[in-house]
Amino acid sequence: MPELFHPHRTQFACLHEAELVPAIDPQAERWYQEAEGMRDPKFWNDEIDWSRVITLYRQAAERKHWKAMIDLATLYQDGIWDGDKPLVERQPQAAMALTEEAMRLGIPLAWAVMGNYYRSGFLVPVNPTAAWAFWQKAADMGSPYSQTLIGKSLLTSKDQPDKLLWANEKIGLQMLECAFAQGDGNAAYELGLQYEVIFKNKAKALRYYHEGVKMGSAACTNSLFTGFHSSGRNAIIPGAGIDNDRAQRYNLIGDALAFNPAIRLPNLDKVLPLPPAKLSVWNGDKHQLVNAAKAVVTPPPKLPPHPGSNQKTSTLN
Numbered sequence: 361m362p363e364l365f366h367p368h369r370t371q372f373a374c375l376h377e378a379e380l381v382p383a384i385d386p387q388a389e390r391w392y393q394e395a396e397g398m399r400d401p402k403f404w405n406d407e408i409d410w411s412r413v414i415t416l417y418r419q420a421a422e423r424k425h426w427k428a429m430i431d432l433a434t435l436y437q438d439g440i441w442d443g444d445k446p447l448v449e450r451q452p453q454a455a456m457a458l459t460e461e462a463m464r465l466g467i468p469l470a471w472a473v474m475g476n477y478y479r480s481g482f483l484v485p486v487n488p489t490a491a492w493a494f495w496q497k498a499a500d501m502g503s504p505y506s507q508t509l510i511g512k513s514l515l516t517s518k519d520q521p522d523k524l525l526w527a528n529e530k531i532g533l534q535m536l537e538c539a540f541a542q543g544d545g546n547a548a549y550e551l552g553l554q555y556e557v558i559f560k561n562k563a564k565a566l567r568y569y570h571e572g573v574k575m576g577s578a579a580c581t582n583s584l585f586t587g588f589h590s591s592g593r594n595a596i597i598p599g600a601g602i603d604n605d606r607a608q609r610y611n612l613i614g615d616a617l618a619f620n621p622a623i624r625l626p627n628l629d630k631v632l633p634l635p636p637a638k639l640s641v642w643n644g645d646k647h648q649l650v651n652a653a654k655a656v657v658t659p660p661p662k663l664p665p666h667p668g669s670n671q672k673t674s675t676l677n
Contacts, residue, residue, distance in 0.1 A: 362471070365492035367514060367526035374538035375502035377468045381426050388423035391416045395428070401620045406442045414448065421458065426467045433458040433473065437482060456483050468503035471495075475506070504539035508547040511535030515554055540568070548572025549579040556583075556596075566596055570634055573613065574625045574653075581614035597635060605639055606632065609649060616650045625653035 475494030514532030572580030587596025
């Protein structure tokens with residue numbers, strides 16, 4: 361059991377998960393990405409070859425791919441269902457074994473998952489004290505998930521333990537900033553909300569929300585849609601008036617992120633920059649807007665036909 365949760369701690373050292381997890385084997389990463397591609401939200405659950413997905417995750421997990429280990433544990437914990445029909449059978453013991461193995465490998469997220477187990481009572485007694493201890497351990501190890509979970513619980517003016525809130529704004533903000541620096545969209549939203557509502561610094565809130573959109577936060581996108589669709593005190597830029605063009609773009613992007621939270625939009629500024637930059641020309645097509653904001657992916661070079669092959673090359677792209 362980790363050290364007990366200390367909501368009134370006075371120091372926090374920001375560690376980043378990516379710098380602490382084991383290096384990922386290239387072949388394991390290829391298997392993992394293939395499995396992720398098969399789980400695209402555009403497919404219904406009963407359209408996915410779950411047997412293949414499980415096989416790919418398992419192969420990657422055997423090579424200690426930590427994301428595959430956690431994703432496979434999650435599938436085994438809950439299963440996948442089509443009504444009453446299981447598409448992926450629940451395997452609680454296998455889920456626990458994967459989580460414990462990942463903990464032994466020093467995976468911060470695995471310690472956070474164990475906290476979730478104690479919160480819900482998954483194969484362990486429900487124990488909120490243990491849950492917060494594991495989340496604190498994960499946050500100190502660099503888990504942005506736990507840093508956000510704990511960070512937002514410390515942003516209150518007085519202790520309210522019955523609501524899982526404690527007054528430690530300094531450490532709460534440090535944890536959220538650490539998670540934000542790791543690309544956590546939920547942390548971006550919490551910081552934006554704090555600066556907009558509590559600190560009354562809408563300029564800073566605007567920056568957090570906008571960066572959160574790049575990180576895949578639909579909540580950030582909705583906040584900006586509301587802000588640019590409002591006037592007066594409710595406007596995200598006081599006195600700027602309603603900006604329907606920006607509001608429309610945030611609204612459409614928010615729909616895309618709500619459908620697929622895995623989307624990342626590093627090139628958002630090309631299609632939706634913050635004021636006073638002018639908006640680029642856009643034809644109104646939602647997919648074009650979202651795709652233009654995504655990362656530019658260079659396809660791997662095509663290999664030449666093997667000598668002696670009868671394969672014909674197409675002139676069409």
